[in-house]
Amino acid sequence: MSSFLPLISGADAELSGALSRIGPVLLSSQPSDFLPDHAYLLLESSKEPVDLGALVHLLDSGIEKLILPLSSAKGVIGSIPPERLVLLLDVASASAVSDKVRSSVSGVLLRTPTLDLDFISSISQFFTKSSIYVLSTSNEVPTASNIRQLRGIGATLVVPEAQLTLEASSPKQINIADAYLAPIVSDRPDGLFPTIVATETGHSLGLVYSSNESVKESILTGKGVYQSRKHGLWRKGETSGATQDVVSIRADCDSDSLEFRVVQHGAGFCHLNRESCFAEASxxxxxxxxxxxxxxxxxxxxxxxxxxxxxxxxxxxxxxxxxxxxxxxxxxxxxxxxxxxxxxxxxxxxxxxxxxxxxxxxxxxxxKRISRRPGNAKPQWEQKKESAPAPAPAPPAQKPKVDGPIRMNTYDLVQSSTEERAQLLRRPVLKSDEMIEKVKPIVDEVRKRGDAALIDFTAKFDRAKLSSTVIFPPFAQESMQLPDNIHDAIDVAYSNIHKFHDAQNNDTPLVVETMPGVVCSRFARPIARVGLYVPGGTAILPSTALMLGIPAQVAGCKEIVLATPPRPDGSISPEVMYVAHLVGASAILKAGGAQAVAAMAYGTETVPKVDKIFGPGNQWVTAAKMLVQNDTDALVSIDMPAGPSEVLVIADHTANPAFVAADLLSQAEHGVDSQVVLVAVHLKADHLAAIEQEVEKQALALERVDIIRQSIPKSNIVKVATVEEAIAFSNDYAPEHLILHLEQAKEQVERIENAGSVFVGPYTPESCGDYASGTNHTLPTNGYARQFSGVNTNSFQKHITSQEITAAGLGKLGPVVATLADCEGLGAHANAVRIRLQELQN
Known part of the structure; x- marks a missing residue:
């Protein structure tokens, strides 16, 4: 923590430069040219709605923390990490802060007319995990004593630029070096501060001593100045020429020693003409x-x-x-x-x-960047495995642009060759073998080290420091606090999904007498322990928790472990917490990625081992699921192979261009690797152009337009002549989602052979299936709809068969079994029958 926080405009370059050497600075206006390494920005405007994109841009540009009033902060919570957000509060509004807001910021700037230490201390106790900054609204110039007192209760004084000076302190201004040194106290009899001198990159050059006078001169001049215990002030390089430019001055955690980071000129720091007093650099x-x-x-x-x-x-x-x-x-x-x-x-x-x-x-x-690039390799570096045959070249795709038109690629199926048609059915190549190699070390670490590895990986990947990895019921009510409209929406979705999945639950055993005296039966039993993976990433997904948790609940699974990445403060979103409560989750694992999959597959000290893992995720999650299902030590299965989200829309002359465009975009926004396909049935040029115009128009109005700019150019429009050709192409493609914008849409459903889920008619958007109509949205992708169903109640059950044979029944069936066993050379099998038949004959 810095001694004080200067509030500056950056107009006085000399003052700003000196301040930047001793800690973060608070900017009172958006930066133009001057932006120190550690700059906070105060934005007092309560403009509605908050321009989230502009705030993210500021953080991406290097601003370390944003300080926003309560009304503005509420609009960005959940979108900006807590460690980058500070709350601006007046004394009167301190009590209006909710627990959700309190847990979503890392600091509070309290504006107060007086430096009331008791009141400030009570505020710091309310915001227990936040830094407290105090800005006095009075014109009274702060003193070194004020700074020391506030530091004593864990708060930092904000000092406006007008009250700071490079000259000697006066009743109107305080010298910045006096302000910086106020809380720093030596524990040595001579009052000097042990000082480590290091390079910009933190490599030690030597140990020296500093005094109040030497530190002041270093701050003001930007040169390395220290205190010799024998000769007084020591201006480094004054005689040797090995001068230093001071980059930063920092106090240690006890405020009794210092670290100078410098740019060393000349032969080096050491009097032996070496870079370091400790040894030559390595x-x-x-x-x-x-x-x-x-x-x-x-x-x-x-x-x-x-x-x-x-x-x-x-x-x-x-x-x-x-x-x-x-x-x-x-x-x-x-x-x-x-x-x-x-x-x-x-x-x-x-x-x-x-x-x-x-x-x-x-x-x-x-x-520091909030927005992230997808991280995909450029095409020239996407090299295939040497042992794999080179695939046919993919259809040419436009290179994604930062701006410009948002367009899909158009192909005419009538004019396409067999090879070109096959290419249109291809998805982006998924290098599953390479990803499995990448996740294997993570899986192995969790398997060996259990909770300790989970905690380490969560700190590394999710930037959340945890002391425990699992939450067990009953879940705290405050963790499920939701606005009424969201609470009610989840309840309606829960009811519809539960009703549909409960109807799939057939408790009646199947009993068949295959021949007189031989009765065979089959009955369902729930999978005892299931793991449900709910992604975090760029969105909160209570819908996935519903889609996985409800069929597990309906099927009667005894243990339901729900895994989801924590937020930076270590908490789980209240939406997901509430769904976990509704579906009766037996544990919530606060972890994401491959480490969460490994923990559920093998179990840890606190994470229960499961028998089957469900749920979508990124390529790390998918690869980890594939890895553990093939490990006989794990004894775990998975729901289905997974890939990027996809939709295929079949549209004829009756299709509303706005509806079609909206359906395409609803999947294109999932991720840069999402693929959407429009199969246009004999559409006129103006109709097709209207759809493309709607795609661009609607995309530009969406927050996730940057993702869409990359996914749409990889997506295709396929022109066909008839509905029959369209459905044949769709059956070959086997889409995750199939939407029918057709004149007689309902009549075409019986011809659909391969699809994860079908959405029939103009008023059945795919979004309804994703959230609340009742069907499940966890569906096979990447063409696996040819072999797999989407998640359903049966997915959480296994079926056991039994048979009961009477003596009379064995008399008729036994000779048949013995004959077949003899045919296969399995004498013990035949003997098990004949020994009973002999007993019956006696």
Whole structure:
């Protein structure tokens, strides 16, 4: 925590520069040119509705935290991570904050007319997990004592720029160094602060001492100035020329020692002309120094000089070493090849004037981004396995653009060859074998280390620090607090889905007398322990919890373990919590990805092991499900293979262009790898153009338009002449969702052979099946509708057969069985029958 938080406009460059060395700064207006590494932004406007896109852009651009009033914060909760959000409160509104809001921010900026320590302390106790910042609305200039007192109760004073100065403190202004040093107290008799001096990347250069006077000078001048215990102020490099530019000054957790991060010039920090007093630099810092030296002095003709001078050679070496790293398999080989790649990559950086510190800053800035790219490889790097035959080239697709028209690709089935038709039926290639190799280390870690691995992976992937991984019922009421409209909507959806799935539950055993005295039967039993995976990712999915939990509940499963990724504060969304309560979940696992699948498959200290795992997920989840189902030690099955979401729409002249476009977009927004197909039955050019115009018009109005810009150009319009051709193409494609915008839609259903779920007529949007009509939305994708059904009540049951044979029945059946057993050479089988027949004859 910084000593104080300066509130600045950035107009005074000298003051802003000095402040940026000692901690974060709070900007009072949106930045133009000046943006320090750790900048908070105060946005007091309560404009409605909140422009979420603009706020995300600010965070992506490098703003560390946004400070918003309560009315604005409510509109972005759940969309912006809590650690990036601070709540602006006046004294009068502090009591109006709900538990949901409180748990969705990481700090509170309290605006108060007086520095009432008791009141501020009570606020900090209410916001127990948040940083407290205090801004006085009075014109009274804060003192060092005010800063110390607030730090004593865990709060940070916000000081406006007008009250700060680089000059000596006065009744009207406080010197920034005095403000910074106010809470820092030495525990040494001489009052000096032990000070670690380090490079920008945190590599130690030496241990020195600082005084109030030396720290002040360093803050104000930006130069390394320390306190010699023998000679007084020590301005580093004043005589040797090995000067330092101060990047940052930080106090330790006890506020009794300091760390200076500096850019060291000259021979080095140590008086022995070494970079560090502890030893010569090693690893990447040493390589960086060597390359910088060789850039200046490497002789002509030397290898390093050739690399600096020949861009094509350097590029070839980087690509060569990257390829060798990708092929390396053992730990030693990976380390060896990675070292080579680092060498050539850092050579490229040195030639361009890029330092390791620049790279780390870029990494830090990328980590701050809220919006994420899909992370797909560019086409030229998507290499197929060498052992696999090369597939036929896919239909040409437009390259996704950041702007410009949003268009699907159009093909005429009448004019397409057999090979071209086959290509139109293909989905994007799923490299399941490669993904399984990637998830295997995660699965193995959870299998070996249990809860400890789950906690580590949740911190790494979901950025949530947990002390426990499972919630058991009864679930706390406050965890299920929902607005009335959402609560009621979930209840209606639950009722419809339960009614439909309950009708599938046939408790009556099947009994058949196959011949006199031989009675065979079949009866259903629930799978005892099931795991339900509910994705988190870019959306909250209580609908998936309903679709998986209700049939498990109806089937009578004894244990229902629901797994879902936690939010950054470690909680589960109240929508999912409420559904878990409705379906009678026996445990909620706060984990996502491959680690959640592994925990349910093998069990941990707290996570119950399950017998079957259900639910959609990203490629990591899918690969982990495929991996564990093939492990005999896990003894677990899965619902079905899964892939990206998809829809096929068949439309004729009666189709409403707006309806068709809306149906296509409802699946295209799921992800960049989603695929939508429009089969146009003898549509005129103007009708087809109207649909395409609606796709673009509606897409541009959607929040997830960036995803749609990438999925729609990968999707197809297939023109056919007749409904018969359309349905034949659909049956071959076997879509997850099939929507019929046809004149006699209901009459065509009997001709559908392969589909996950069918949506009949213009007023049956796929969204209804996704949420509340009653059917299940967990459906086979990637063409697996040819072999698999969607999730249903039977999915959560297994069927057991039995037979009962009377003595008379065995007398007739026994000779048949004995004959067949003899035919197969299985004498014991035949004997089991004959020994009974002999007994009957005696």
């Amino acid at each position: 690893g990447l810092p040493a390589l960086e120094r060597v390359l910088a030296s060789r850039l200046e002095s490497a002789p002509e003709g030397s290898y390093t000089r050739r690399l600096f001078n020949d861009a094509d050679l350097l590029r070839s070496k980087i690509m060569e070493e990257a390829d060798e790293l990708c092929r390396a398999e053992t730990k030693e080989d990976v380390a060896f090849e990675a070292a080579d790649l680092f060498y050539f990559a850092l050579t490229k950086c040195t030639a361009a004037g890029v330092s390791i510190a620049d790279i780390e800053r870029s990494l830090d800035n990328k980590a």
